[in-house]
Each structure stands twice: as C-alpha cells, then as structure tokens.
Amino acid sequence: MMIATARSMLWLLATDTSRLRKCLVGARAGRTRRALPGAAAATGVRIIAQCIIPCGVRAIVEATCRGHVRNFARRFFAMTAAAVREPVFWRAGLRIEPIAPAEIGVYRSYLQRSESASTEVPLKTSTGKLGRRTAVRRAHALLQLVDRANAAEIGHDETSSYARRYTMDHDPPADDRAAFARLCAAIFANGIGFNAVRNHREALDAAFDLFDPTRVARYDDARIDAILRQPIICDRAKVAACVENARRWLACAADEGTYLGRVARCAAQDDAAVGWPALVELLRSDFVRVAEMTARQVLKRWGFFTALSHPGGKRCLERLGLMAPQAPAPAAQQFIGAIAGAGGRDPYALEASFVLFSTIGPCRTRPLCLRCPLAERCPAAQLEAAPPRPAASSTAAKSA
Template sequence: MRALTAIVRMVERSNESRSGSDETAARVRRYVAEHDAPRDDRDAFARLCCVIFAAGLGFGPVARCREALEAAFCGFEPSRVAELDEARATAMLAMPIIRNRAKIDACIDNGRRWHALTTGGGSYLARVAAAAADDDPSEGWPRLSAMLRADFSRLGAMTARLTLKRWGFFMAGSHPGARRLLTRLHCVDAAAPDAHVQRLIASLAQKAGRDPYSVEASLADFAADGPCRKEPHCERCALLERCPTGLAQEPQKAPETNARRPSESLQTAQSACGLPR
C-alpha cells in the first residue's frame, strides 16, 4: 500500500505539472462536491436528471447547460416537474439544453414518480436511508440499485449505480478512468467488480487520511487528460517505470540493464496493491 500511495503522489504531481496546481485542485474540489450527499430531495432529483442527460455524452455537456436545464425543469423541484405536460416537453426542444426528447420525457416521468412516492409529506431520501440500512456497501449497494431501477424510468444497472455514486454512495460504482489506470498498473483485474476497485481506492484514501472521492478524482484526471487515456501515451507517462502495461508496450525504452523487466514491475505493482505474487 505504501508503494501505491507513492504512485498516487506521482499522479498528482503529473496532474499539477500538466494543468497547474490551482486548476488541478479546483478539479478535485468540483469532483468531491458533485458527489457530496445531496442536501435535500430537490438536489437529489437534480442529480438523477443529470445522470439521465449524461448517458452516452458524459457530464461535460450537462455541466455546460446546467443552468438552462434547471430553468427548463422548474428548478428540479419534483412536484413542479410532475406537472409538466406534452406542450412543455415539446417546447424544451427549442431551449438551450440537451435536446433529446426521450431523456426529457424520462425526467418528467421520474418527477411524477418521485412526487407519487413522497405524497403525504415523506422524503425520497428518507426512503433511500431506510433501504441503505439493510444493504451491503461492500458489494456496491445492490438493493439500493435495484430499488432505483424499480422506482424510476430510463435507469439501467449502470445509471442506477451512477446515480447512487452521485448521491454520495462511493462503493456504488467505479470511475472508468480511475479503473483503467489501476488495471494497467495491474492493481485490479480487468474483470473485477466495481466494489473491489472502490475498496482499493477507499483503503488507499484511508491510509493517506484523504476523502476517497478526492483520490478517485486525481486518478480520473490523470486517465482523462494525462498519458493514461483510452489510447495511452506510455512513452510520456511518469509511471512508466512502475507500470507493467507501459513497460510491455515500450520494451526498447526499458532495457533490462537500466530498468526493471515487465515481470519484475508486475510483481512490484502486485505487492503495492496488496495482491499475491
């Protein structure tokens, strides 16, 4: 774990070198804030709608039109969204939002569902808290995920887990970029469940006295804008000497006389991640 902590520090230094310390810190703060526990039902419903709009696009386009979405959907107040009709849904297609009729209809339908589930003065977040008490975070909150899929439309397994993640349930799902980086370092298996990836990041954060979302944010930033993208640039990666995947792709730049062989790097990575060699 100590070696993996050192790798995270290298990742953070690389992020700062690429984007500047202020911008890097701001990105981490935004990521943590986006995953804080929602303040109330309106905040939670807003995040649910943003997950629906982000499907297939990512959260960047959603963030850029966030204010317009909030205005279009009546401040994301579920009871008001529940009252939106066909004419309003059609009018939204001319607004400066993500103009996807199926997603617009899903959010309106979910406003009605949310309102129906809380009629009588209840809170949907109270329903979530009650269900969470009987769920298993170490397995990724499977009962909560199933409850969301049953309660709302246009929520599959992945989007339900992502919604929970955006409601502060860290174990609900892994960030694809952070997972990709840890997989290439051979710290997790490509087929490992999300909960396994999250347990590793949570353990690392606890060891460093950090918020797990902040550690995940650093890994995700490195994977998104740094050398560990989907199409990696291993030759420019600060982790090359510690990465079995990078060494395997760049054998001519890692001769045995000056650098560890891929097999040796794999053993080091496995040891750092607490895996058997």
C-alpha cells in the first residue's frame, strides 16, 4: 500500500471527455494512456494508479497540492492533443478530491471496477452465437435503418432536434442548482410524465426562483399557496416535497461543500455496471417522495447512463435480437454505450434514436412490423409477419 509522505497527499483526478463521448478507445486510448507518465514527470506528480475508460480518465496521484494536480491534468491534455491525430475534447470541469491514505484501497478498487465495466459488455444475444464485436457491428448497421425510419416518419430536422433535446435533458448538471431542478422535475413528472413538466419549464423556473435550493428552502405555506394558485402544478404534496427536499439538500451539502460533491464521493465507491445501487440508496435516504424509480430517473438525468434504461429502447434491442429478453437494464445501457463508442456518437443521442423508433416509429408496444423497414432483418418480425397457412389451400395444393 502506498503511504503518502508528510508533504505530499493522495488525490483522485477524474476528467471526462466533452459530452461524455466514448472516444477513448483503440489506438486513441493507448496514446492517451502513454501521455499520462510524461505529464506526471513534467509536473512532479506521481501516478499511483490509473484507468482509461471510453469517456474519460481516472487516476490516483500523489502531489503536494490541488494546483499541482491541476497542472498535471493540463499538461496531460496538451500531450494527448499532440499524440492523437483526431483531437479529444475534454470537459472544462475537473474532479480533484483528496484521498485519505486509509481509503486508497477503496479508490483502487473503484478504478479497477471502472476499467472492467468499460471493457466488458455483459451482452447476451438471443441466439448466443454473436460475439461482442459482431453484435455491435450488426447493431450499428441496424441503427442506420432505425435513423432512416425515424427521418421518414417525422423528417430529419425533427429527428435531430429530438436527439438534441434528449441529450440536453441528460447532460450532467453544471452545478447544484441545475441538479436540484432535475430532482424537482422528476418529482413533478411522477404520474404526469416528463413532457408535461418540460412544457411548463419556464413557468416552473419563474415560480421556484430558478430552483435555487437556498431560496426554495425558505418557502412558507403562503408561498406554497401562491405557487398552487398558478396553473402549473396543482399537487400540494409535490410542491411541499420540493421545499422539504431543498432543506435536506442544504443540510447534506453543508458537510461536503456541494451536494454534487456528496454524489461524487458516493459514486467513487459505487458500481456503474450494476446500475449505481449505492447512489440510488443515497437519494432515497436523503430526500422525500423519491422512490427507486424516481431516484433512477434523477440519476439518469444527472449523467449516470446505466442507472436506468428506457423501456422502449430496450424493447427494440430485444426484438432485434441484440439483447437477451429480460437482460438487466445496466447491460442494455452498456450495450448502447458500446454501439455509440463504435460509431463515435453520444450514447444519449443514440438511445434517443431507439426511443423515437419505439414511440413514433413502427416498433411500439404493439409492433407494426408490416410497415417496418427492419422487418427482413428482425427475428421478432419473422414470427409476427409469417402469414397463417390456410388449411383449405394446403389441401388444394396437395390434391393438385
């Protein structure tokens, strides 16, 4: 075990690609990995452990202060830019957290889990015959047909704007205020759907002071009555829950500086491959009116992609023979991530294609296979579309 010297400290550095694009794969991942020791040597930082995942880099480093870790990250970005042919765009925010020496084991295993979760796709095809690469390649080909079918249904512009909206709704929140707004949106959406909440977003922002938790926590009964008099949200229990949650948010954030800091600390010890169970429990215990499904909806909207899979998107993957029926939701999300990585696309944008296909396209709850452009390649369609053989005609054929 590494023991930090008196002057140096251990730090966790986590940096993500812009919009969490899964572009650190193959040769690019190798070059990114090789840039780390050079950057460390140039800035006097020592790397204790590291892992490259498709959408970012995690490292445990030893350095004298946070500024040195930041310099190391900047030098690493510069060296990566020089080493790879196609530029990697990084998110502006860095996560740099001190690690107590006693916790180094926990952080090491977090890095190992992150790496194995990003390289293993627990995919099971319905036939069991396809390898991971073949399945991803096949899914990629089908995805092009899905995109074409969506465009034929509602047009290219509407398809792209839907994907943009879907991605923006799930972009990791920039700060606590944005994160709290999404928590409240998930509570409001309970029973009425997210579309209804999105349609009233401006009115809700105005009514709730842009969901600043400090201000919402001070709301009294008179203020709640005033909100309920507006034609936006008429459920007193939901509004009261948001006020109570704002108070709890501030109480939890007081210990960690920000609530997102508390989330990051919990995520460091959680497991993406099984759908972030510890984070789900954290939200359930921290807030009121947050059951497991709401917690997962919130986490997905905070950028935790494997927390929840869209039932329609998952249904499409299963019908197309890309996923085993009843495969766990995190496996579906990891598979979508793998297809996105193979095509250099944003996983949320890619998921949006399948979601659209399952809601306005032919692959609805009751599929319209006869007008589906994927029918020839879809195992589920072959069963659905097979015409029943009339007994009379077969008898006639035999007698002929």
